[in-house]
Amino acid sequence: MLDKLTLYHGSNCNFTTVDLSKANDKRDFGKGFYLTTLQSQAKDWAEVLFARFGGDGIFVYEFELEMKDYLNIKKFDKVSEDWLFFVRDNRVTGGIQHNYDIVRGAVANDKTNRTLALFVEGIYTAKEAMRKLRTNKLNDQLSIHNEKALTCLKMINKTSYGN
Numbered sequence: 001m002l003d004k005l006t007l008y009h010g011s012n013c014n015f016t017t018v019d020l021s022k023a024n025d026k027r028d029f030g031k032g033f034y035l036t037t038l039q040s041q042a043k044d045w046a047e048v049l050f051a052r053f054g055g056d057g058i059f060v061y062e063f064e065l066e067m068k069d070y071l072n073i074k075k076f077d078k079v080s081e082d083w084l085f086f087v088r089d090n091r092v093t094g095g096i097q098h099n100y101d102i103v104r105g106a107v108a109n110d111k112t113n114r115t116l117a118l119f120v121e122g123i124y125t126a127k128e129a130m131r132k133l134r135t136n137k138l139n140d141q142l143s144i145h146n147e148k149a150l151t152c153l154k155m156i157n158k159t160s161y162g163n
Contacts, residue, residue: 012055076105
């Protein structure tokens, strides 16, 4: 595993510290602070949030995450049935449906959300959903779920667009 990762977070809020109590619920990997290795994806997320909800502007935050040995990390190397059920359980039940400090794997997007929704509703079996998902190239996401993992995250830079 890498010692340090450069990660990006897109937001419609201007902040100086990460506050896990403000994290959204019923997300792919559970309630947490979400980042990606792709700056462009973070900017897209910020633009969507600002378009939908308004806010302080469009911000992309750059972070460095030190991957400490004591962190309990779940990594999905690819989209799998394990990933599919994990996402379903966190989206349906809410909160955090696991005991990981950090979860890393593929992010569902506009092309895959329909397939996931049909799986969650029981219309698609896991095998049908996997067959449809395998044709999509998915970006990545990483979620932080507790203060222990948050202490390993350091903000490096903040870029504001069009504000």
